[in-house]
Amino acid sequence: MKIAADRLLGFALIGLAAFVAVQAINLEVPFNYEPVGPRAFPLGLAILLAALSLALVFKPGPDGHWPHGALALKLLLVLGLLLVYTMLFTRLGFIPTTFMVVAALAWLFDATWGKALIAGALMAVGSFFLFTEVLGIALPTGYWLNAII
Structure with a gap:
C-alpha cells in the first residue's frame, strides 16, 4: 500500500513541478536582470522537484508509518x-x-x-x-x- 502512495505522491509532485515551471516561464519582468533573471530560481527548483519526484515514482521507499x-x-x-x-x-x-x-x-x-x-x-x-x-x-x-x- 505504501508503494502506491509513494508513486501517487511522486506523480502529484511532478504535476506541481510542471505548474511551477509554467508559472516561471510566463513571469513577465518590466526590466532586464543581469546575469540571472527571476525565472532561473523557480525553474531550477521545478527541475529539482521533478527529478526527485521521478526517483520517488521509480524507486519508492520501504513501508513506513x-x-x-x-x-x-x-x-x-x-x-x-x-x-x-x-x-x-x-x-x-x-x-x-x-x-x-x-x-x-x-x-x-x-x-x-x-x-x-x-x-x-x-x-x-x-x-x-x-x-x-x-x-x-x-x-x-x-x-x-x-x-x-
Missing part, C-alpha cells in the same frame, strides 16, 4: 512557520523574516537559543549576499525599511 506525537506537531509547526514566512516576506523584508524563521526552525529541532540565533543571522545575511551580489537577484527590504530610507 505516519509520524505521530511530537514529530507530527513539529512538522505542523514547520508548515506554519513557512506560511508565516510567505506572508511576512515582502512586509518585513528578506533579512528579518529569514532570520526569524531560520532561528525558530533551528530551535524547533533542538538547537539552543544561542545557536538558533547565530544560525538565523548567518543564513539571513549569507543568503541575502548570495542572492543580491552573486546572483544579482533583487530581494525585498521590507516596507518598514523603505519608510526609514
